[in-house]
Amino acid sequence: MNDGAPNGADINRIILELSCDALGSAMVVCGRDDTILFASRTMLQYFPVPSEMLLPGTRLRDFLGAVYDTGVRPGTVPENSRRRTNREDWIAEHMALHWRERYENVERAGRTRWVSMRKRRLSNGIGILSITDVSDQRKRDEQLQTDLERVELTEEILDVQPNPICVKDRNLNYIAVNKAFCLIHDLSQDAILGRSAWDLVDSELAERFEHSDRRVLETGKPHSEAEHIVRADGSDLWVLTRKYRVGMPGRHFVVTCMSDVTDIAGWYNGSEDGSAPSGGLQINDYSIFAPAQNFYDPFRALNVQQLVEAGSMIETLPARGLRVLLASADRLTEDRLVARLRGSGLEACAVRNLDELTAFGMAAESAGVKLDILLLDGAFPDGQHIPGAWRNCPVVTVESDQDAAAVLTEVFRVCAERPQASPLLQSDWSISFEDEGTASVPVSQVDVLVAEDNQINQFVFTQILEGLGVSHRIAANGREAVELWHELQPALVLMDVSMPVMNGFDATVAIRTAEKARNDRTPIIAVTAQALDIDLEQCKRSGMDDHIMKPVSPDMIEAVLRKFMPVMAMRTAG
Numbered sequence: 084m085n086d087g088a089p090n091g092a093d094i095n096r097i098i099l100e101l102s103c104d105a106l107g108s109a110m111v112v113c114g115r116d117d118t119i120l121f122a123s124r125t126m127l128q129y130f131p132v133p134s135e136m137l138l139p140g141t142r143l144r145d146f147l148g149a150v151y152d153t154g155v156r157p158g159t160v161p162e163n164s165r166r167r168t169n170r171e172d173w174i175a176e177h178m179a180l181h182w183r184e185r186y187e188n189v190e191r192a193g194r195t196r197w198v199s200m201r202k203r204r205l206s207n208g209i210g211i212l213s214i215t216d217v218s219d220q221r222k223r224d225e226q227l228q229t230d231l232e233r234v235e236l237t238e239e240i241l242d243v244q245p246n247p248i249c250v251k252d253r254n255l256n257y258i259a260v261n262k263a264f265c266l267i268h269d270l271s272q273d274a275i276l277g278r279s280a281w282d283l284v285d286s287e288l289a290e291r292f293e294h295s296d297r298r299v300l301e302t303g304k305p306h307s308e309a310e311h312i313v314r315a316d317g318s319d320l321w322v323l324t325r326k327y328r329v330g331m332p333g334r335h336f337v338v339t340c341m342s343d344v345t346d347i348a349g350w351y352n353g354s355e356d357g358s359a360p361s362g363g364l365q366i367n368d369y370s371i372f373a374p375a376q377n378f379y380d381p382f383r384a385l386n387v388q389q390l391v392e393a394g395s396m397i398e399t400l401p402a403r404g405l406r407v408l409l410a411s412a413d414r415l416t417e418d419r420l421v422a423r424l425r426g427s428g429l430e431a432c433a434v435r436n437l438d439e440l441t442a443f444g445m446a447a448e449s450a451g452v453k454l455d456i457l458l459l460d461g462a463f464p465d466g467q468h469i470p471g472a473w474r475n476c477p478v479v480t481v482e483s484d485q486d487a488a489a490v491l492t493e494v495f496r497v498c499a500e501r502p503q504a505s506p507l508l509q510s511d512w513s514i515s516f517e518d519e520g521t522a523s524v525p526v527s528q529v530d531v532l533v534a535e536d537n538q539i540n541q542f543v544f545t546q547i548l549e550g551l552g553v554s555h556r557i558a559a560n561g562r563e564a565v566e567l568w569h570e571l572q573p574a575l576v577l578m579d580v581s582m583p584v585m586n587g588f589d590a591t592v593a594i595r596t597a598e599k600a601r602n603d604r605t606p607i608i609a610v611t612a613q614a615l616d617i618d619l620e621q622c623k624r625s626g627m628d629d630h631i632m633k634p635v636s637p638d639m640i641e642a643v644l645r646k647f648m649p650v651m652a653m654r655t656a657g
Contacts, residue, residue: 096121100654108215113181114210117143129198129214130155143181157200157214158446170483181210189217197221247322247341254281255296255337264341269315282556295326296337303328307417310341321345372584383607406452407494409433409481410440411460416483420458423487429494437465444451444474456494530648531555532573534564535610536582553644561585565593574647577609577640578627590627595626606647610635 103110103123110119110414122137132149135141137303150156151170157177166175174292185201192554238259241248247264249257257275268283278290295306305327322341330336370633407429411417416431424431434440447454454476459466462481469479477497481490499615530553533544541557546553556571558564561578562585568576576594580587591607598604620628626648629641 098356100124106215108213110214111146111211112214113143113210116180117178118207118379119143119146121148121567125212129192144145144174144178155193155196157192157198169513173411181212186656189221189498249275249339251296251339253300254333255293258336267312267314267320297335299326300335312341319345331594333379405429405494405498406455407431407458408440408443408454408456409458410435410463410466411458412436412464413460413462416460419491420481420487423491426496437468448474456497457495458490482602529554529556529571529573531575531577532558532564532567532571533577534561534576534582534587535556535579536560537579540579540635543635543641547635547640551641551644561587561590564590565597568594569597575644576605577610577631577643578607579610581612582620588621591625591627608643608647621622 095143095482098119099110099551100544102127103657107125109126109129110121110123111119111126114120119137119141120139122139124137126132126137127134128166131153132146148170150172156173160171181202182204183202187200188199189199192198195218196216197218199215199217201215203211226393238261241259241261244261245263247267250259256277256279258273258277262272265275268275270283275283279326280292283289284292295308298304299306305325307323307325308324310324313320320341321344323344324339324341325337327340328335329338346362352382402427407424409417409424409431411420411433412435417435421431421433434443435437442447444454451474453574454474455467457473457476457478459469459478459480463469469478479493479497481493484543517565531548533548533555533568535541535544535557536559544555556567556573558567560582564576564578564582565585565586578587578591581592585593587609594605594607606624606628609627610633612629612633613623619630629643631643
């Protein structure tokens with residue numbers, strides 16, 4: 084007997100095994116009678132079938148059935164698919180594929196795995212199946228496709244923007260521009276991409292652009308300025324240009340967005356007749372701006388810790404309408420601080436030099452209008468000549484880069500330390516504390532009575548209710564709440580359940596008892612810091628109509644008004 088053939092067969096089997104291990108693939112070789120002649124051990128890494136299913140002589144049908152039973156099989160359908168193939172149909176389908184002369188496909192095997200299947204039927208009837216894991220490649224392809232779709236979507240969004248937008252790389256070459264930017268230069272995107280500002284505008288402008296671009300790249304600080312642009316067709320374009328740095332370290336880009344304000348801008352560097360101040364973009368008509376959503380919350384913007392550290396400041400906190408004058412020659416400081424003061428309910432305006440300040444003081448004195456505080460910019464011209472108490476009002480020095488919230492806190496602190504508040508404002512102030520006398524307020528002017536002993540929470544309620552335009556009074560304990568209810572007859576009571584002297588439950592019982600003689604009922608809403616079942620049950624037993632949780636918010640109070648005071652809710656919303 085010749086032993087060469089068996090030894091050669093073993094060598095071929097070993098070579099096939101090593102090849103499959105090296106290539107990270109699996110292989111099955113079948114004869115013309117559909118029995119396995121060779122199956123690599125790596126097949127178990129793809130399909131956890133019993134090892135005896137890989138032995139030579141095993142029927143291909145039995146091997147496919149074992150693969151199906153594992154659940155990790157080629158052609159696995161997604162979980163949300165309605166198509167389901169039974170065992171026999173799946174085996175018959177793959178037996179038919181095995182007899183094709185050539186078949187290649189990438190199929191899902193299990194939930195997260197993808198395999199590449201290559202089948203060949205040789206002329207002598209032998210069939211070869213090769214399987215390779217392509218899950219990582221599949222994920223990369225899907226990610227690439229997702230990135231391409233995202234890029235296309237971003238480009239479409241940028242192209243429909245009316246404002247010119249461009250992106251520059253670290254070499255300050257244009258790598259992305261939208262259609263609005265191309266229209267300025269009357270050039271196509273291909274004519275702009277890859278070039279720099281030196282190729283598109285004159286050298287003086289290019290140098291200025293590059294200077295601001297470099298500063299944004301190096302510092303990461305945004306840059307903004309008002310610019311007058313002359314388009315390629317000769318028309319004027321007034322824009323507010325903003326530049327930002329984006330990207331990762333070592334791969335930064337500069338994004339430039341030009342906000343077109345041509346329709347509302349009147350001039351730049353002053354009006355033609357010289358009546359308007361120079362040095363900024365002016366607006367023709369502020370009334371063209373329609374009121375939109377107000378995202379400003381004055382209490383959230385305040386530094387509460389500073390309020391607490393101010394001692395008794397909150398007890399004498401000024402009401403809305405405090406008159407504040409800002410003296411600053413810096414237009415940006417003026418716009419920022421005046422907008423913040425007005426947003427907090429104060430009456431604020433500004434002057435830019437000593438002559439304007441003197442003229443303003445004389446006009447206010449002749450009109451009988453008394454200022455409460457003068458905010459003096461540290462860089463104000465001739466500011467050293469302004470006395471510490473200018474026209475009998477305190478002077479507070481501020482810096483141009485000072486935080487607006489800190490300025491507002493300082494205004495409140497100075498107002499609290501004044502020996503006597505403005506008579507006009509004193510009558511408007513509606514917070515009442517335990518030691519204060521309760522002024523008589525007409526019933527029709529008080530919509531909500533708030534019973535709250537904590538001074539910080541009193542301030543929160545005041546800011547919210549004043550922001551909603553709702554008249555109110557504050558009671559510092561339950562007994563005072565009952566007395567104010569008798570006096571004011573409010574339309575709604577917000578009752579803290581935990582207060583000194585008399586708690587909210589006892590105060591509610593006292594109000595409900597008094598109501599029986601009047602045959603009337605005032606909605607009473609419990610304000611509690613916890614929502615334990617026993618508290619809610621006690622609220623119901625005492626006669627409370629509903630409850631809200633601390634910390635309170637404007638949305639929460641507005642929802643209560645809408646539910647129990649629909650007429651008031653319509654008035655505040657309108």
